[in-house]
Amino acid sequence: MFNRKALLGGLAVSTLLVSAGVMAVNQTDSRNWLSDADEETRYERLEYYLGGFSSAMKETGDRYRHTEQAIYDENYELAYYHWDKIKGAIERGGMKRPDRRENAQAMFLDTAWKELAEALQDPDEHDVRGAFTQAKAACMACHGAEEVPFMNDQPLFRDGPLSD
Ligand code: HEC
Numbered sequence: 001m002f003n004r005k006a007l008l009g010g011l012a013v014s015t016l017l018v019s020a021g022v023m024a025v026n027q028t029d030s031r032n033w034l035s036d037a038d039e040e041t042r043y044e045r046l047e048y049y050l051g052g053f054s055s056a057m058k059e060t061g062d063r064y065r066h067t068e069q070a071i072y073d074e075n076y077e078l079a080y081y082h083w084d085k086i087k088g089a090i091e092r093g094g095m096k097r098p099d100r101r102e103n104a105q106a107m108f109l110d111t112a113w114k115e116l117a118e119a120l121q122d123p124d125e126h127d128v129r130g131a132f133t134q135a136k137a138a139c140m141a142c143h144g145a146e147e148v149p150f151m152n153d154q155p156l157f158r159d160g161p162l163s164d
Helices: 004-009 039-050 053-072 076-096 098-109 112-121 125-145
Strands: none
Touching: 053 076, 053 125, 076 098, 076 112, 098 112, 098 125, 112 125
16 A cells, blocks of 8 residues: 555655555554554654653653652652662763764763762761752753753742742
8 A cells, every 4th residue: 555645745755664564653543553553663653652752851840859859858769769860861871863872971980970979878967068059060961962952941940949
């Protein structure tokens, strides 16, 4: 079966098609959108569904807020739990978007992330709060370096429980 819309619709639609089966990556009438697809389309659909760096950052933002709240509550085990999950989220982001990996590693994971992780494992309130402030600065510096500085002007970085 040919997809009539694709034949008539030109480039915009045809770039979404996999040449062999004329199967659109993001359009299917089947509820079994993975198991009914051919192998190549299946992987393309998974990549499309899992997104790029922003889905990793969505998780990072949520867990960052939970980390901050847990530090405020002096529940350092919970803070460490979320902080540790942030590392995984950012590593998965770097897997999906390798051009972001160098800054993620150098500006955050090998530096500010590690400092706070260490502070949380042997918690002293003053040290933990200091390391959190450094980590927040590192998040924001990376947004500058990766050319999304507008990310920094939002309540997540302004109105947290540890903000003065
Ligand atoms: C590699 C450098 C880098 C680091 C480190 C980084 N970010 Fe990001 N962040 C980005 C980029 C790039 C985007 C935009 C992604 C896109 O456009 O797909 C982003 C987007 C976001 C978003 C918006 C996500 C959405 O789409 O809803 C939030 C929230 C966020 N970052 C929070 C954080 C927090 C909190 C930290 C630190 C714990 C952090 N980021 C560390 C680069 C970084």
